[in-house]
Amino acid sequence: MTMEAIQAGKNDPWTFRIGSQPAATSTTAAAVTPRNATAIPRIGRRRTPLRHTVVLALASATAAGCAQLPVPPRAPYTAAPPSSSAPWRPPINATTELPRMLAGRGTVVDPDAVYGLADLINFAHRANPETRRAWEEARAAAAQVGRAEAAYYPTLFFMAAGGTSRRADQAPPPTGTFTVEGPGVNPRLQLNWILLDFGRRGADVERRGQDLFKANFAFNRKLQEVAFAVSRNYFGLDASRARVTAARATLDSAVAVEEAVAARLQQGLATRPDFLLARQERARAAFELEDALGAVADAQAALADSLGIAPTALMRVADLSAVALPTELPESVEQIIDRALGRRPDLASRLSALRAREAEERRARAEFWPRLSLSGSAGQAVQRYRTGPPFGTFTMNETEYGAFLSFEWKLFDGFERDNALREANSLRGAAEADLAAIALRAIREVWKAYADVKTALRKHEFALALLIASHEAYESTLQSYQSAGLATVLDLLAAQRDLARARTTEIQSRAELLTTSAALTFAAGD
Structure with a gap:
């Protein structure tokens, strides 16, 4: 299922509330890379009285506008909790409220826009603090490369x-x-x-460069993780909205059944227990409708969380009911596995970690030279x-x-360099095993996601057939009950419940197909 096909489904927009905050710098740009790098290369003091110290510490904290906890040197336990059973109370001037700019920074929700899946993913890449953290870590790794090169x-x-x-x-x-x-x-x-220095500085620069590649690929994988989380929660929200629609249809059917039983009761063709059973079914349908509405609120909160904002601002989200679902898998599982092993950023990140360990090993060998x-x-x-x-x-x-x-030239150091080399060798071996383990996990994830998509395709096909058959059975049973009286009220209620379950099954199978397709895309590293 393509991104364009999902984004095209903007009929019947649904509205819910998510947070908005002031704008800031976007973090979706490519992570920092070393110069000319296009691939992963191998590369005596006066004593102050105690009371004066405490007074000065308190005064400094007040002047700085933030809470500084004074710790007396001769009585440090006074700054700890006073008892193992009583809670610790912070100082009066301590600030424990988080700044509002920490959450949802860099995004403004347009109340007039209808957000499709692609819009939501782009929104999350700018708003989610996880992407900002990974971005800043990549920038810090780039600065560490500059620090290592300064040794030349x-x-x-x-x-x-x-x-x-x-x-x-x-x-x-x-x-x-x-x-x-x-x-x-x-x-x-x-x-x-x-x-x-016989390669010491070169090994340090190589290690920092590989750490930079590791951070850059981790940033790319974080973008994919956020995109997958948004897709999963978006499909969950769409399924929750569909359940509301199905619950309303079930309630309408329950009302129709109750009215039909009431009409036959007035004609003397139905009993009081039949009418009470129909009323009971109507109450159950009303309860399920309220439960579905509550599930929509939960799904809205989950989507807002994956977007990186609070569920407090108005956002219009496109409906996916008109979007065509995938009908087959265009590639074999072997082809997707090969693509995943060559494209997944987490695999490339672990490969960079391995090469960084190899650089550390070369650094340990260089310590034996003058x-x-x-x-x-x-x-x-x-x-x-x-x-x-x-x-x-x-x-x-x-x-x-x-x-x-x-x-x-260090001639003897108590075998410290020998043990440092042994440590570097073992860490390199651990990194090799880690890379092999993550590769096996990637293959397993692709295999499972591929099987899940195939299963979801078949389940959705049968769910559609079940829905059609259940709807026809309900209509036939209702008509038979209203006209000829050949069907009993128990038959009618059973047909109504079967139709409600069929609607729910179709909705669940549709959401499962969309979610598993997104999971396969994520597992392949696309």
């Missing part, structure tokens, strides 16, 4: 030291006493640069000197600079 660049520091001092030393004549006193300043620039780095500094030293006669007082102002090559 030198680091430059500016440092300065200044102050005043006095030191007197005795020197042989004619210098006499040599005194260093007064202010002194020593500003300098310090540069550090790793020149060679590291060569360059360090350099340049600065100015200013200091006042005073000596005995005849030299007097003078000020030193000199430029200082230096450059050094550092060679570091």
